[in-house]
Amino acid sequence: MAATSIHKFAQCITCHAWSPDLSMIALCPNNSEVHIYKLSEDKWEKVHVLQKHDQIVSGIDWSSRSNKIVTVSHDRNSYVWNQEASGWVPTLVILRLNRAALCVQWSPKENKFAVGSGAKTVCICYYEQENNWWVSKLIRKRHDSSVTSIAWHPNNILLATTSTDGKCRVFSTFIKGVDAKDSAMGNSADTKFGEQIVQLDLCFCWAFGVRWSPSGNTLSYVGHNSMIYFVDEVGPSAAAQSVAIRDLPLRDVSFLSERMVVGVGFDCNPMVFVADESGLWSFLRFLDERKAASSSAKYGSQFSEAFGKFYGQSKYSANNNVEQSRGAHDNCINCILPLAKQRKSSVTRFSTSGLDGKVVIWDLQKQEDLLEYL
Amino acid sequence: MAEFVEADNFEAIITRIEHKSRKIESLLKQYKPVEALKTALEGSPPKTKDERCKSANWIVVHRAIMAIKDVDSLFSALDPEYYDILMKYLYRGLSTGDRPTCDQCLRIHEKLTEKAGLGCILRCLADTVNTV
Numbered sequence: 001m002a003a004t005s006i007h008k009f010a011q012c013i014t015c016h017a018w019s020p021d022l023s024m025i026a027l028c029p030n031n032s033e034v035h036i037y038k039l040s041e042d043k044w045e046k047v048h049v050l051q052k053h054d055q056i057v058s059g060i061d062w063s064s065r066s067n068k069i070v071t072v073s074h075d076r077n078s079y080v081w082n083q084e085a086s087g088w089v090p091t092l093v094i095l096r097l098n099r100a101a102l103c104v105q106w107s108p109k110e111n112k113f114a115v116g117s118g119a120k121t122v123c124i125c126y127y128e129q130e131n132n133w134w135v136s137k138l139i140r141k142r143h144d145s146s147v148t149s150i151a152w153h154p155n156n157i158l159l160a161t162t163s164t165d166g167k168c169r170v171f172s173t174f175i176k177g178v179d180a181k182d183s184a185m186g187n188s189a190d191t192k193f194g195e196q197i198v199q200l201d202l203c204f205c206w207a208f209g210v211r212w213s214p215s216g217n218t219l220s221y222v223g224h225n226s227m228i229y230f231v232d233e234v235g236p237s238a239a240a241q242s243v244a245i246r247d248l249p250l251r252d253v254s255f256l257s258e259r260m261v262v263g264v265g266f267d268c269n270p271m272v273f274v275a276d277e278s279g280l281w282s283f284l285r286f287l288d289e290r291k292a293a294s295s296s297a298k299y300g301s302q303f304s305e306a307f308g309k310f311y312g313q314s315k316y317s318a319n320n321n322v323e324q325s326r327g328a329h330d331n332c333i334n335c336i337l338p339l340a341k342q343r344k345s346s347v348t349r350f351s352t353s354g355l356d357g358k359v360v361i362w363d364l365q366k367q368e369d370l371l372e373y374l
Numbered sequence: 375m376a377e378f379v380e381a382d383n384f385e386a387i388i389t390r391i392e393h394k395s396r397k398i399e400s401l402l403k404q405y406k407p408v409e410a411l412k413t414a415l416e417g418s419p420p421k422t423k424d425e426r427c428k429s430a431n432w433i434v435v436h437r438a439i440m441a442i443k444d445v446d447s448l449f450s451a452l453d454p455e456y457y458d459i460l461m462k463y464l465y466r467g468l469s470t471g472d473r474p475t476c477d478q479c480l481r482i483h484e485k486l487t488e489k490a491g492l493g494c495i496l497r498c499l500a501d502t503v504n505t506v
Contacts, residue, residue, distance in 0.1 A: 206500075227497065244493060245491075
């Protein structure tokens with residue numbers, strides 16, 4: 001099995017994040033709290049509960065170098081948590097939003113973080129030393145709908161966003177006094193804050209789960225129409241590929257290497273996408289074994305199963321339970337994170353969490369057919 | 375600008391559909407229903423907003439769909455690139471509420487779902503821009 005550890009933490013998990021040394025996990029059990037668990041002697045132990053938000057926590061990110069946790073919530077606020085002797089101390093970050101915050105991510109240098117929101121805006125927050133205060137700068141009037149996912153380019157300047165208007169956009173987040181002009185960043189350092197670098201019109205419905213490859217050369221995001229998109233050389237001459245998925249749509253993606261992407265979503269089973277030598281992306285296989293054997297039989301009696309469900313007969317559910325019990329997740333997976341102590345060009349381990357309240361850790365070390373892509 | 379191009383194209387699209395219709399009739403006479411369906415699906419005008427073009431093409435596709443007798447042999451001959459567009463037309467057929475049309479569309483729908491998966495249905499339902 002590719003799934004090495006499965007643990008049910010709650011009824012439902014909206015998001016999770018790992019501590020820098022991967023010994024602790026912060027997760028939101030679908031309420032206004034963030035629970036931090038620590039692994040001690042093969043058992044997960046709840047060590048902290050972060051209580052400050054009023055509504056569901058929609059995003060958590062734990063910075064790997066500075067050991068700070070940032071959380072955002074539907075209550076439109078964000079907190080940055082610092083670990084001190086007495087525990088985790090929150091600092092309020094006023095985002096100036098009039099709708100829920102939906103996602104958050106630390107920039108690679110950890111001097112900024114970005115928040116996507118239902119207010120059709122993206123907030124770029126940075127720390128002002130003289131005021132001892134986190135400042136939020138907004139990218140306004142660029143999105144026509146909620147921002148569902150954000151991703152930092154490794155150069156710390158470019159930010160990719162996906163939103164429910166179906167577009168994927170890339171912005172410059174250069175902030176004077178925070179970012180140094182650096183020739184290594186190329187052209188992106190010349191751009192102004194909030195300037196749109198590119199807008200990708202590939203999808204005609206909601207878009208989710210955008211990520212950059214480790215080098216920042218490739219961008220990937222998913223649509224609610226069971227499609228996944230790969231974009232090379234983001235800029236004026238971007239080369240885009242669309243891959244249609246046979247099954248239910250994805251919610252989030254993660255690059256494990258330049259040539260391998262894992263997508264998770266409503267199929268409750270991670271999907272592996274790989275690029276061949278020429279850079280052509282395609283679906284390779286599911287990670288959990290359960291699907292391959294049952295899919296044809298399942299579709300064949302689809303109608304009778306649907307009717308069985310309709311009349312409360314046991315046929316569908318019994319059949320379904322046997323099938324589901326073999327899988328690691330049994331509800332929609334909405335969050336995937338690579339597991340690595342530093343940023344690396346390829347990782348073999350990653351974790352997923354979903355609406356079934358489980359966190360699953362996957363290891364591809366024994367998946368021989370996948371190793372050539374890592 | 376876009377509207378202008380569309381208005382200009384209207385005549386051209388209708389002419390093309392008429393041409394397609396004649397070709398389909400001749401293919402059906404030669405007992406090539408799958409070829410007829412392929413021809414009907416090819417160059418369907420999803421990008422245009424003009425309902426008249428969409429309706430004209432639907433009439434042609436409908437003719438080809440109803441001529442399909444053996445659904446199994448349809449899918450052994452139909453290439454996957456047609457799956458998404460065929461699914462869209464099946465849902466258009468189901469939305470008419472006409473009994474024989476719905477029966478036929480459901481029969482093909484079952485086999486198509488088996489072949490192309492649920493993703494195909496989602497692509498059809500989620501796409502509100504390129505409708506047929």
